[in-house]
Amino acid sequence: MRKVLAVIRREFVERVRQRWFWVMAVLGPLFFGALFILPTLLIGKTGVKHIAVVDGTTSTFGATLTTRLNADTASFVAVRVVAGPETIDSLRNAVDRKEIDGFLIISDVAVDSGKAMYRASNVSSPVTIGSLEHIISETVNATRLEREGVNPALVAKARIHVNLDSKKVSGGKETGESAGQSFSLAYFMGIILYMAILLYGINVMSSVLEEKTTKIVEVLVSSLRPFQLLLGKVIGVGAVSIFQFLIWGVSTRLIIAQRRHLPGGGSMGDAGGIFQIPHVTASTAVVFILYFLGGFLLYSAMFSAVGAMSSNEQEARQAQQPVVMLLVASFISMFAMLNDPGSTLSVTLSMIPFSAPIAMPVRWAAGNLPMGEVALSLGILAVSILGVTWVASRIYRVGILMTGKRPNIKELVRWVRAA
């Protein structure tokens, strides 16, 4: 056991010392944070726009509109200008000189047909255009209602804003998780599981391959059994991945906690749309970790066999394809499952051990699941891990001492059968 500990220690320390580990540790949360924050940041508030309102109306419409624009202090500073022969040209120059961001041209037509013109240095922001349209149409509507003799105050009183409040029901209780949160949780858990299993599985493979190509494996297996070596390796790399998750978890939490201080952060709740920061419950975290470990053990066993049967990086890259494809297929099927987590396809995928590590957590996050299904899926996964590890360790035991050409299926079967 002390020898296995030495192997675990070496795998852990050497990996954590490497630069890529810390690059991943820093880039990981930034990457996930960016996935959450960037879209809202990019389409969020664009700052206060200084605009001129060129008033060509014969009513008080221009003045009312200017007042309403200025009421939205976070978005606009508006100045009313009475339309004259040179007005448009001088305003164009002002836009050119960046003295103002743009100007709005209204006339009586605006009230009659709802037409107005906006000229600005930048018209690509949907938020600015949306706000302008909203304020103009509100003002036009109010003016038209007034013209028809309706009291605007009455209209305002009659109007109500509908807000659809969706919450996930789990275990007979509302969870406080909205539909958007469930979706993004399922989505991100799927991505992280896929990436982590692939990344750390391949880590195990290259570790096996390194010992084989440097020939140090012969010294190692003269001191401890091949299975002990493999065990130490898998646990060591697994510990690195858990450590990486801890770093990611803590730092992502910190970043999210700081998001209100980020520019534009205040609008997150509304503009975030379906990508909302999920609320991760303890049971979800447990399911995630269980399936990650299960998937990691299953796939790293297969990757270790691939490493043992190859004699260089190139061969390994080829030989790993079937294993990688298995994982990629599970990942792609996640998108089908997100739409209907209860479909026959989804249930089947969450029972097959090779896709379960991604499928089950995705279904768990997306919707309420019977505990029986989770238990059954975990049971199948556990039995498969034992079986796959048994086969893989036999291939490993023979393969690490082999040189020469890669074995074919027939030879692999002989390796597995060898006493």
Added chain:
Amino acid sequence: MSQPIVAVDRITKRFAGHTAVDSLSLAVPPGVIYGLLGPNGAGKSTTIRMILNIYAPDSGTVRLFGEAGTGRDHSGRIGYLPEERGLYPKMRVLDVLLFLAELKGVDRRAARPKALDWLARLGLSDWRMRKVNELSKGMQQKVQFISTILHEPDLLVMDEAFSGLDPVNSQVLKDTVLELRARGKTILFSTHIMEQAEKVCDHVCIIARGKKLVDGTLSDIKRTHGGRHVLVNFDGARGDADRIFADRRQVAKADVSGQFAELELAPQGDAQEILKALVTSGARLSRFELAEPSLNKIFIDLVGPDAANPVARPDAEVARA
């Protein structure tokens, strides 16, 4: 004689297509330097791997230190330098040494001062925090050698011990091996270079094509297998040397090259008669020496010219399990 440190009893190992080791037996007594000699492909590495339990023999047994248990069970008492050298290229020198010592059951803290001491002795102190792949090949070999003896093994097993070493490192290795023997350790090493074996070995075992040809102490083997040899150096005049060397009653075989000749005496040959005949015929001699044959000569005589080409090994790389 006390219990042999390594007792190999009729071990056989077959790989798909050929028999690498064929019912081989040998016994390594304690405190000696034991040479396992043979041409390339004779089965030396396979034998060593079976002794260390890296491969399990198909039949036969290996007993170590006179006790039960495999080579892996006794690995804490064994140091192993495999034919194909290699360390973790990206690890620091000191870390590699501590890790390998840990695998031998030595506590990291206990191993550290010893590792530093050995690094200093072999002139590698400044390199201890460097990565292995920053070291030259020769320095890496030294580091690997340290790793095989750091845990103070009772038995040191080296496969093709001196291959790839420059003369300086070769000398360092030889000195260290002799020092270990002086401290009562046992050394088993394989080589196909007879000159090296002749210089350091007490015991040898010569194998070819998986079978033992001869084993015993070096002096016994020389006595029983060499025949009697005479080395002659001329100092100018050769007298009637050619006629005297052709006398088959006296000389069985003569290997003459210019001023030097190595004679193998005929069964009834008498070196004194040859010396007298040479001097009488007017030859001037700077050397006339009764000699033991070189291990190299015994080896070639025993093994024969074609043993250096082992039988074809179809599928040799497959199923070494």
